[in-house]
Amino acid sequence: MGVLTPGGWSPDSRHFVCDAGLDNGLVVVDTAGGTVRPLAESGAHPAWSPDGRTVAFFDEDRLWVVPAAGGAPRRIGKRKIDEEIVPSWSPDSQRLAYVGPVGSNLDHFGLYTIRADGSGGRRLLDRVAEESPRWSPDGSRIAFMKVLQPHFVSAVYTVRSNGTGVHRVSISRAGESSGDPSWSADGRFLFYVRGRFRDADGADIFVARAETRGGRALTHPFPAGGSSSAPEWLAGHSLSGGEPIPHTIRLPLTRKLTFTEPLDGVVTDGRRAIPHVHAEKSHRLLIWDSATGRTVRTLRPCETSLGELVLAARRLAWTCSEHGNTFSGIWLETLRLGARRPTVVASSVADLHPEGGNAIGNLVGHGSTIAFTNYQLGENKRQDAWLLLPRHASKCPASGLYGSRAVCRALPGAAGGITTSVDAGRVLTAAPDGLVRLLSTRGRVLRTWRLGEAVVNARVRGRSVALQHGASLDIYDTATGAKTQTRPLAANEGRPPFLLDVQGDLVAYATGGAIHLLRLSDGRDVALRLPGAAPWLDARLERAGLFVTWNKMYDRRPGRMTFVPLGQIHLS
Template identity: 25%
Template sequence: MRIRFGPFTLDFERRQLTNAGEDIHLEPKAFELLSALVLERPKALSKAELQERLWPGTFVAEANLSNLVAEIRAALGDPARAPTFVRTVHGFGYAFCGDAEPVTDPGDAAPVPEPPESGDGSEARAATGSPPPPSSRLPWLVAGALAAALAATAVITLSRDRGLASAADPVQFTIAPPEHASFGGPSRGGTGTATQLAVSPDGRHIVFVAHAGTAFQIWLRPVATLDATPIPGTDGGSFPFWSPDSRAIGFFADGKLKTVQIVGGPPVVVADAPFGSGGSWSRDNVILFAPGPSQTGLLRVSSTGGSPTVATTLDRTAGEDVHRWPHFLPDGRHFFYTAVTGPCCPASTPSAIRIGSLDRPGDDVTFLQAESSMSYASGHAIFAHGESLMARPFDLETRQLHGEAFPLAARVAREPSRYVGASVSENGTLVYGQAVPDAARRLTWFDRTGRILGTLSEAAPYAGLALSPDDRRVAVTLETGSQDNVDIWLIDIARNITSRLTVDPGRDVSPVWSPDSKRIVFQSSRAQQPIAMRQTSSDGAGADELLLEGPRNFTMTPSGWSSDGQFIAYTTRGSNVWILPLLGDKKPFAFAETPFIEASAVFSPDGPWIAYTSNEGGQIDVYVQSFPGPGAKAQVSRNGGTHPVWRADGRELFYLAADGTMMAVPVGAGRSFEAGPPRALFSSNAWRLTANQVYAVTTDGQRFLVTTTPQTSSGAAPLTVVLNWTATIHK
């Protein structure tokens, strides 16, 4: 059965709204609501009656209904103040006010006459063959629609004594990682710890990122089955998101934004995205995405490709660093996103959740401070507070929060990049990854074969490591009492004694030693001061010295100090490599400044070369380039590489492969750079979620001090699935 009104057609068999033959996406509940109003036209239906039809036996806030009406009006282009199709009956409910007529296709069977009924005119209808009034069909159509919805929702239950749960009951179960695989995501600063996942709008499928074998892939798991399979062509993929019709996903891999159909077929490259941090796909086939890595707002592009255009612009006066994690609202024109100020991770300034508009870019509204991404479902804004997943009523018409926030789940996985490992479908399916406490890391000694020689100091959440050139002390980054107070500490290797070096109640991170082991340069973020590079004496004598500071939240992370003591290499907030001279005019200059991500620059011991990482080839690899340049450049790693470190004599260059294996590259002597093939030494189990150094090599190149992680991690924690989560409200 189909009913036409204006240019629109409701197809009840396909459960699809079309406009001049083009499908228009509606949430399942929105389709049911529009169907009820059309079939009962011109009768006004009360809010209470509609709520009971749509959510039978379940308490839901009235905002859920008004949000569905807002979605319908957006799909029909029907303004609330001058409606053509759906009008508000103030103080009562809603009614369909447009002209509508059934559509009869050639070959349709004639209507079956109804049994005669005394006194109501049914005999005349039977004689003429005319169909009954629309209202007489409504109970059957609505019942069928609700039955289909319930069948899709109440699929699985773990309760042995109750059988299949009723529609009003929430159902919860867990999903373990695939066999021989672990949840997670490709490691990079601020990401990789939380499970990256997304549930389809229709609630029938879940996609997640998992590592199996030698690569991360995106896996597909139907909610109603126990099997998950990797989606071909998604190697290295991260941060998946769904198309509105639940038939395809978008994701990031190889420095690109890509899409792929879940039924099969090759992925399609849509746009460049060097450091993709979230995407959202509207029913108008617009993809909104964060290209990264920093100094960028959101971009928009057609899902079929083309030239991206600017969707949001950074607020330079506020020192914003990047916009991430977009999420379209049901109208397909407005969206949530997270505005981040300051370096990752975490930033020194609170992040803000904003609402942007495709139609009026620049008129973005800040309405909540939260170290989180935000999504929308079933009349609520969904976000994280601490490790709790929260929901707060949100009105789509006014685009305002109202009421109080309440918890949906505890211990939800999240990352310093503000990503939250949770997703909610349009029909009430909630999926989230479980947070695992940040386990203390060990400083572990290895020889070149991977044999463990011992450990140094106590286990702690070390976030940076640097070995002094004289092999006597190790500088590490450690929290001192709170997350906002991070300092540089020194470990005396011979005596195994740890002592605090910096004492300011701010964030002092990323230590780098001077070649004579007498000084340490570090990044400093202190109250009421710009982020800066400072240096201090390694014996703790005297006050630290300011070397360089930038405007507001401009960041500079030191990574290398030249053997002659004259230059310091550092990474800027835009993820480029710059050099600070310590003599002469001391004016910084760019060494590697491209549209790509460059970081982790270290000087060769003999001076004429710098090793650094870049994703210019689509993945992060190690490169060596002449200094001061411009000059020759060579790729050193193969199939990915991070965290380069030179041997003290310059005859060997080490790095970590994509799977954490310690690699060694022989380097020839002479004025030109000549490198041999990379050779695997041992599996390091290194903690790599930072661009700072996480291992060090002794002067003779025979021992490695590595920041190692325990074997247990969030990758082993199962996903939690909650069907019909809205039934938990006020219960």
């Protein structure tokens, strides 16, 4: 079965019409009996008229109508209509609203209406967005979208059905876009989707009175995260309740940086941190000293896409990548702080068709230690753990395309495990079969845990190893190897929980839209209340304190990074 559009339901909700997929045309489905009958041999994006008699749809770049009970389809009007546009009926079933090109200019769109018999076509507005309009239930207004120059921000507008009284409903404080307008049953309210910041992946549902602007948010990213889209009013339904809100605390945000771009995460080493900026092209890296407040900028790490990034004492390391139709290349670069240019030390090329070659990933670093994993792809799959050393050693993994340097050391003691964490000259690895090993930088096996189940993530700090299985966290003592405790993680907040870090008595982990701190001694678990926070969110625990990154909604500088000393964090 194909896609069901918002207008695909019959007025009595007993049937719906949709495209059958695989070029099989439009079909009508009986919701009670499940029977299916053909309606049109071809077409897409159908919309059922309010009186239940007619279905409008797109086919062959034109607008068509067909009797809902069956019959011959009839093209109405000569104007082209975009293939993704769903036409919208007036409540009296007499007219249709749609968006189509203005003249022969396929980059210039207008809002049009036309009678169901094909007469009375007229253009109401120019320069609208290439999105589906929505007629209000009382027939007085039509909701549509415009793309605003110069930043190409989309916004929700309404216009009277005669083309007068253009009114902007959505607002944009920081260049965020809005769309997907939908009317309430009485036509008093308009629902729409508003992005959380410029070019954000996530969005929330807003509701506003049709004659006002802005409105209020009905959905929020805290604590479940996720994104909302395509709101529809369900007449006659009353829904109550909502997602549970975890216990929360507010942090003193006295040490904070803001960024013009959103942030994906943070890497730390002691009191220093580097935010991972979300951008199409990599930026110059910024190293922040949380104790002094000073920042230092380094060179731009990659000419192509920046992947993973670590900071370890006086060294930086990162992966860069480029992709073709048949291959994917990843190379590892390192830079000593103060040096003028980075050095490519390892590289990989993966063949996509058929799968083969190798790939570099799981880059981890802290203190003076940097480690990574080399994945062998194809029939003989395996993964090998490696150390990246500051001086000459063995030759690093290489590809013929990018080359390598002799500054690596293999860690065969990992026994097929991938690198997950490093601390105090030790490397923690985890294998798919649940074999977890703590290794010295010389490759000696310090501890082995045979858990018999896959590990979601593993972190080592001091005497603690934290191992996540599903929504459960086990803590092991590196000195004795014994399990000291097991704690649950919040598992009802959107995305599954994910372990971020451990330090002393504290664990940091992320859910869909929240950062949690878990106190191991008594199991106290709280979520951080961060001002206007939206994903992505990240956190790292160091002996000095907690680093957190998030993105503030509706702000021209959405990226946020803060540091809070451990002594100022009170979970009670």
